[in-house]
Amino acid sequence: MMDLDRTPLQSGYDVAVIGGGTAGCSTALFLARAGLSVVLFERHQCGSQASGVNYGGVRQHGRHRAEIPLSIRARTIWDELPDLIGHDCEFDASGHVKLARTQDDMGELEAWARVARDFGLEVDLVTGNQLRDRFDYLGSSLAGASIMPQDGQANPRLVAPHFARAAERAGADVREGVDVAAAEREGTNFRIELGDGRTAFADVLVNTAGAWGYEVAASFGESVAEAPLSPNMLVTEPLPYRVKCSFGMCGGDIYARQIPRGNVIFGGGTRAITDFEKNRTRPRTSSSQLATRNLIHAMPFLAEARIIRSWSGIDGLMPDKIPVVGPSSTTAGLFHAFGFSGHGFQLGPAIGAVLGDLILDGRTDTSIEELSITRFTQDGAGVRTTSNQLNPSEQGE
Amino acid sequence: MRAAETLVKAGLRPVVLDEGFKAGGQIYRQPPVPDGREPEDLYGSEAEKACALHETFERIRPNIDYRPRTLVWNVIGDSVDYYDESADVAGRLQASHLILATGATDRTLPLPGWTLPGVYSLGGAQISLKAHHSLIGQEVVFVGTGPLLYLVSLQYAKAGADVKAVVETASWSNQLRHASGLAHLPSAAVRGVGFMLSLRRMGVPIYRGAHAIRFEGESDCGLTAVSFESGGRSHRLSCIAAAMGFGVRSEWQLAELAGAQLSWSDIQQQWVPDLTDHVRASVDGLYLAGDGAGVCGADAAEVRGELAGFALLQDLGHSVDASRRQVLEKSLKKQWRARAALDRMYPVPMHLLDELADDTLVCRCEAIAAGEIRHVLVRPGAEDVNRAKAFSRAGMGRCQGRMCALNVQAIVERAKEQGPQAIGWQRTQPPIKPVPMAAMADAYVPDPEGTRE
Numbered sequence A: 001m002m003d004l005d006r007t008p009l010q011s012g013y014d015v016a017v018i019g020g021g022t023a024g025c026s027t028a029l030f031l032a033r034a035g036l037s038v039v040l041f042e043r044h045q046c047g048s049q050a051s052g053v054n055y056g057g058v059r060q061h062g063r064h065r066a067e068i069p070l071s072i073r074a075r076t077i078w079d080e081l082p083d084l085i086g087h088d089c090e091f092d093a094s095g096h097v098k099l100a101r102t103q104d105d106m107g108e109l110e111a112w113a114r115v116a117r118d119f120g121l122e123v124d125l126v127t128g129n130q131l132r133d134r135f136d137y138l139g140s141s142l143a144g145a146s147i148m149p150q151d152g153q154a155n156p157r158l159v160a161p162h163f164a165r166a167a168e169r170a171g172a173d174v175r176e177g178v179d180v181a182a183a184e185r186e187g188t189n190f191r192i193e194l195g196d197g198r199t200a201f202a203d204v205l206v207n208t209a210g211a212w213g214y215e216v217a218a219s220f221g222e223s224v225a226e227a228p229l230s231p232n233m234l235v236t237e238p239l240p241y242r243v244k245c246s247f248g249m250c251g252g253d254i255y256a257r258q259i260p261r262g263n264v265i266f267g268g269g270t271r272a273i274t275d276f277e278k279n280r281t282r283p284r285t286s287s288s289q290l291a292t293r294n295l296i297h298a299m300p301f302l303a304e305a306r307i308i309r310s311w312s313g314i315d316g317l318m319p320d321k322i323p324v325v326g327p328s329s330t331t332a333g334l335f336h337a338f339g340f341s342g343h344g345f346q347l348g349p350a351i352g353a354v355l356g357d358l359i360l361d362g363r364t365d366t367s368i369e370e371l372s373i374t375r376f377t378q379d380g381a382g383v384r385t386t387s388n389q390l391n392p393s394e395q396g397e
Numbered sequence B: 001m002r003a004a005e006t007l008v009k010a011g012l013r014p015v016v017l018d019e020g021f022k023a024g025g026q027i028y029r030q031p032p033v034p035d036g037r038e039p040e041d042l043y044g045s046e047a048e049k050a051c052a053l054h055e056t057f058e059r060i061r062p063n064i065d066y067r068p069r070t071l072v073w074n075v076i077g078d079s080v081d082y083y084d085e086s087a088d089v090a091g092r093l094q095a096s097h098l099i100l101a102t103g104a105t106d107r108t109l110p111l112p113g114w115t116l117p118g119v120y121s122l123g124g125a126q127i128s129l130k131a132h133h134s135l136i137g138q139e140v141v142f143v144g145t146g147p148l149l150y151l152v153s154l155q156y157a158k159a160g161a162d163v164k165a166v167v168e169t170a171s172w173s174n175q176l177r178h179a180s181g182l183a184h185l186p187s188a189a190v191r192g193v194g195f196m197l198s199l200r201r202m203g204v205p206i207y208r209g210a211h212a213i214r215f216e217g218e219s220d221c222g223l224t225a226v227s228f229e230s231g232g233r234s235h236r237l238s239c240i241a242a243a244m245g246f247g248v249r250s251e252w253q254l255a256e257l258a259g260a261q262l263s264w265s266d267i268q269q270q271w272v273p274d275l276t277d278h279v280r281a282s283v284d285g286l287y288l289a290g291d292g293a294g295v296c297g298a299d300a301a302e303v304r305g306e307l308a309g310f311a312l313l314q315d316l317g318h319s320v321d322a323s324r325r326q327v328l329e330k331s332l333k334k335q336w337r338a339r340a341a342l343d344r345m346y347p348v349p350m351h352l353l354d355e356l357a358d359d360t361l362v363c364r365c366e367a368i369a370a371g372e373i374r375h376v377l378v379r380p381g382a383e384d385v386n387r388a389k390a391f392s393r394a395g396m397g398r399c400q401g402r403m404c405a406l407n408v409q410a411i412v413e414r415a416k417e418q419g420p421q422a423i424g425w426q427r428t429q430p431p432i433k434p435v436p437m438a439a440m441a442d443a444y445v446p447d448p449e450g451t452r453e
């Protein structure tokens, strides 16, 4: 629907970014602020894919240990959005509650809390009774929960677009409606062929192509098994504002939050129907039904509510359910950040910060080693697994 | 109903799902319980057709699986998801062939004061009278354009309302200029003139070429007057109720979910599903009949229904009566030509939105005013109607944009100086109308294809 972008490109850029989701837009912003010349290519519109349609959960809670440092860094940036991008994106540090159905679930939450506390995170563990004292609308069959007061929620429709606009104000050249058809290393440069026939050149290339990140990686000899992942989302009509935290269930089969406007947004169940070739998703009725059933069980008052819309989107799922973040294993000057496996919205703002460190300083204080693409591309890949840690259960929260 | 009848005649037993309480659809709507009114009272000059249709229904009823009060809220592949309101249960049917005849809803414009209590849609006013035998108010002004405006005004006048005026936005000269197109369907022209003469006889003034229309009043006491300009003069009519309607808008949401392609129709000023052979959608096994697939009116809807039945039968390998089909096709072509004339005579006055004030609500469900939509459009990256919605919430409420999407689109077109092709339509997602969660939960059936990690 976009007009072809026809303003001339610069003859060369310091950095080219492929993909305008939260990850790509934050990268463009951080690098442009540091004074580099940056071009970002987004095939559709910034934030129109996974970053714009997700559940809006901003949670450190329950994350895989390998992601926690990145997630902590992201969390500080979420607080700084008004200064950084000129908009708070409705970020609300409402707290995140992870519910346990059984004592086994509770044990899992306790184990995670120990890990999180090693990272300096604050986690409250509560029993079933304490839980219902705090949240009188919860069903009676819950064993307990863990609560992270500093987690929260935000409006996904706003985040990537505001990062994109802020990047532009900082001098980045943001090209929407422009597809990257191919990219290769040419001497000390990257040569980037655009779908409209033009060519761009850059010293550094950043692959934030989301579910399509594997395509970019493959053209540099890095083959990874990224699969499309489509969480099934629903929203109710506006109801009295009651559910002020964001909730998730151990095992990830439901997550729910209410916005002050009154709508309850929730997901879970099974995956939506995906046609990856056509970049189309359709909500799956059985998934909507299952998520609804599970949610009513946890919050019985919702039985009276009505659903007004359902939808999905496509994120990239890595075999071990954690993203690829860091330098390429084959090509100097190429950096990846893709395959967020259903939970990269919260991480997005930190991607720019961390890739910024790597590109500007060649190093970062945020520990991301375990997210390196080498876990798939180097000898022994597949044998070594980072998943000795607890499961990051919520896909799409 | 004509589609079902055609299938029954060929020995099939179709499932007929209808959101309505009783058969009849919009125009031939029946009161929920008989209330002593005769068909002539209810349907006027169309009483005979109404009776014929209701009789057809009674006749075929033993041979169809009829499910009233059943909302179809999703179609995907050959699955049809429904919610049965009377039993409060949701469920799914499989159908190899699907005919959608979902009709139309009336079209309103966000004119100043349109959300005041006492301002109704024209269709709502008619339903109130037809189904519930009650008026929206004793002193009523009718505002809008098109034949339905005159018809409902007349129905109100006959039912004893004090119809203060009919305020028509199309100019007389425009109506006359295009009236010759009605030569294809003289009966429609005769009916139209009849409405106007009857209104005249009953002393109802008709103002044409109206603009600068405002609904006046306070939100606590409701509508007190309608003011407008017409014939170079300002008018102000006091009233307690007004009905507004600028033609009708196809309900194609299910068709879109079922995979039908949509195209912009300049003449209808709306998006309509693409059709081949009059009734075939761009997906095999999907047939679209009636006003839901582009507005052509009630008589045409009967023809389109029968043609949809024929097309389906043909695809099932039945032989169909070729000469009957030819007659139908010929009649339909004529009706489309007459409809085009009507659309030209009574264009939707989108120009009234040129002066739309920033504080006028456009999306009622979410209470989003024109200014808020314009505000988000200033941002680059908000180039189409779906982005405008994503940033402003216009169209994100209970009705999911069914009521406001064309008006939001008009605002985006003006702000971006782009036509409908570039601005697009608000995409549909299930459910097309709200579905209760309890029923949804109870309907859960594990799906072998649904996976989760």
Ligand SMILES: Cc1cc2nc3c(=O)[nH]c(=O)nc-3n(C[C@H](O)[C@H](O)[C@H](O)COP(=O)(O)OP(=O)(O)OC[C@H]3O[C@@H](n4cnc5c(N)ncnc54)[C@H](O)[C@@H]3O)c2cc1C
Pocket: A018, A019, A020, A021, A022, A023, A024, A041, A042, A043, A044, A045, A046, A047, A048, A049, A050, A051, A052, A053, A054, A055, A056, A057, A058, A059, A178, A179, A180, A181, A208, A209, A210, A211, A212, A213, A229, A230, A231, A232, A233, A311, A312, A313, A314, A315, A337, A338, A339, A340, A341, A342, A343, A344, A345, A346, A347, A348, A395, A396, A397
């Ligand atoms: C329904 C759903 C719910 C979710 N809920 C949550 C949640 O609550 N919390 C959470 O933390 N995460 C959640 N996620 C995950 C989160 O949305 C994603 O992990 C995150 O948005 C990924 O960001 P991204 O920038 O990598 O991807 P995207 O937003 O998909 O951006 C990638 C962009 O790259 C573009 N692109 C790809 N290839 C090319 C090319 N060759 N040329 C030009 N452009 C290209 C694409 O068009 C796309 O815009 C959810 C995901 C979904 C789908």
Ligand SMILES: Cc1cc2nc3c(=O)[nH]c(=O)nc-3n(C[C@H](O)[C@H](O)[C@H](O)COP(=O)(O)OP(=O)(O)OC[C@H]3O[C@@H](n4cnc5c(N)ncnc54)[C@H](O)[C@@H]3O)c2cc1C
Pocket: B017, B018, B019, B020, B024, B025, B026, B027, B028, B070, B071, B072, B073, B101, B102, B103, B104, B105, B106, B122, B123, B124, B126, B148, B151, B248, B251, B254, B289, B290, B291, B292, B296, B297, B298, B299, B301, B432
């Ligand atoms: C409010 C209004 C008043 C009108 N009044 C007149 C009039 O007085 N005279 C005149 O000549 N024309 C009138 N029209 C136009 C006339 O109604 C149509 O031309 C005619 O009814 C078209 O027939 P149809 O079969 O296409 O649709 P309809 O008669 O509208 O029938 C559609 C049927 O589909 C059902 N339906 C729709 N969506 C779903 C769903 N998702 N699930 C289940 N069922 C569904 C509806 O309940 C309805 O029974 C009016 C139109 C409107 C909108």
